[in-house]
Amino acid sequence: MKYWEDFKVGESTDLGSHSMTEAEILAFARKYDPQPFHADPEAARRSIFGGLIASGWHTCAVMMRLSVEANRREEAAATGSPGLDSCRWLKPVRPGDTLTGRTEVLETWPSKSKPIGFVRRRVEMVNQQGEAVVAIVGITMYRRRPTGGATA
Amino acid sequence: MKYFEDVEVGDIMRFGRYEVTKEEIIEYARQFDPQPFHLDEEAGRQSMFGGLIASGWHTGAMFIRMVVEHMTPVHATTGAMGFDDLKWVKPVRPGDVLTVESEVKEKVGGRRPDRGTVKIESRIQNQRGEVVMSLVSLVIYLRR
Numbered sequence: 252m253k254y255w256e257d258f259k260v261g262e263s264t265d266l267g268s269h270s271m272t273e274a275e276i277l278a279f280a281r282k283y284d285p286q287p288f289h290a291d292p293e294a295a296r297r298s299i300f301g302g303l304i305a306s307g308w309h310t311c312a313v314m315m316r317l318s319v320e321a322n323r324r325e326e327a328a329a330t331g332s333p334g335l336d337s338c339r340w341l342k343p344v345r346p347g348d349t350l351t352g353r354t355e356v357l358e359t360w361p362s363k364s365k366p367i368g369f370v371r372r373r374v375e376m377v378n379q380q381g382e383a384v385v386a387i388v389g390i391t392m393y394r395r396r397p398t399g400g401a402t403a
Numbered sequence: 404m405k406y407f408e409d410v411e412v413g414d415i416m417r418f419g420r421y422e423v424t425k426e427e428i429i430e431y432a433r434q435f436d437p438q439p440f441h442l443d444e445e446a447g448r449q450s451m452f453g454g455l456i457a458s459g460w461h462t463g464a465m466f467i468r469m470v471v472e473h474m475t476p477v478h479a480t481t482g483a484m485g486f487d488d489l490k491w492v493k494p495v496r497p498g499d500v501l502t503v504e505s506e507v508k509e510k511v512g513g514r515r516p517d518r519g520t521v522k523i524e525s526r527i528q529n530q531r532g533e534v535v536m537s538l539v540s541l542v543i544y545l546r547r
Contacts (some may be wrong), residue, residue, distance in 0.1 A: 282464075286482070311460055312434075312435040374429050
């Protein structure tokens with residue numbers, strides 16, 4: 252198990268990759284962000300983006316999925332998030348793009364009242380051309396390493 | 404239609420109504436945020452949240468749906484650069500009904516003569532008037 256104590260400032264982790272399909276982009280957009288350039292391929296062609304692009308909230312959702320899978324691989328004792336400092340959608344994400352995530356620990360501090368600690372991290376996803384498409388700075392909570400017991 | 408010139412600092416908009424269901428919480432979580440307290444009622448009960456709760460990113464998705472339904476048709480916007488200071492303040496649970504209160508905080512010119520960026524603080528509230536999530540969006544408006 253990876254506890255709060257195990258996160259070191261400067262350490263970086265690969266989150267893996269995900270390829271965005273047109274069907275996936277349309278399904279998310281039609282449910283949550285039905286602006287024409289996300290939900291209607293023909294209207295998207297005529298928009299300032301020149302083609303269908305993913306909702307920024309969809310890109311963030313994919314980033315979350317990759318983060319959850321990475322936590323699982325590391326057996327990290329993640330227990331939610333109080334929020335984010337910032338999120339920037341830097342470039343459009345289009346059907347066929349493969350997004351790769353990477354995260355870096357910026358800061359860690361313990362909770363004063365609960366057996367958890369906080370990790371401030373930067374997470375970035377790049378496309379297959381190596382261009383950053385989204386960057387966030389967010390906070391994740393992790394459980395503290397249990398103390399005492401003889402069986403660690 | 405409201406263009407960049409028409410938006411004023413201090414403007415407040417209240418809109419939206421989103422009924423949160425257990426099925427939708429689980430469906431979103433399966434696809435994007437498969438942590439036990441988003442997926443399973445029993446696991447939620449055993450967690451620090453004391454029950455099934457929506458993914459914070461799902462709350463964000465429900466927020467943007469309300470924005471697109473109520474704001475986008477009457478505001479000349481063309482997406483957003485992102486947001487700052489997002490806080491997941493309280494858990495969102497099945498049966499909650501969410502609404503939005505948005506306040507214009509700042510108008511930023513930006514580089515392009517045909518557009519401007521507007522900082523809008525939005526507070527997503529539940530049926531008890533409790534803020535469950537807040538954020539400051541950087542929304543791109545067209546100029547007249």
